[in-house]
Amino acid sequence: MSNTPHELAEEFPEAAEKIHALKASNAHFAKLADEYHELNRQIHRIETDIEPASDEHQTELRKQRLALKDEIFAMLKA
Numbered sequence: 001m002s003n004t005p006h007e008l009a010e011e012f013p014e015a016a017e018k019i020h021a022l023k024a025s026n027a028h029f030a031k032l033a034d035e036y037h038e039l040n041r042q043i044h045r046i047e048t049d050i051e052p053a054s055d056e057h058q059t060e061l062r063k064q065r066l067a068l069k070d071e072i073f074a075m076l077k078a
Contacts, residue, residue: 004044008033011069015076022075029075036068 009016022029043061045051053061 004041006040006043006065008036008072012073012076018076026075029072032068032072032075036065036072039065039068 008019012019019033023033024030039061042051043058043065046053046058046061
C-alpha cells in the first residue's frame with residue numbers, strides 16, 4: 001500500500017475489486033481514476049513541501065480532487 005493518503009483503494013476499500021474491474025472495462029472510469037491519481041500525487045507533493053504552491057492553488061487542486069472523487073463514487077454506486 002502506498003504512503004500517499006487519499007488513494008482510491010483507501011477512500012473506497014469496499015469497492016477495490018469494482019475499481020479494478022471498471023479501470024479495465026470502462027475507458028471513462030480509467031481516465032477519471034488516472035486523473036484522480038495524478039492530482040492526488042501532486043497534492044501530496046505540495047503537502048510534504050516537495051513541490052511548493054500557494055494556499056489558493058492547493059485549495060483549487062483539492063476541490064478538483066473532490067469533484068473527481070464524487071464522479072468516481074457515482075460510477076461505483078451505479
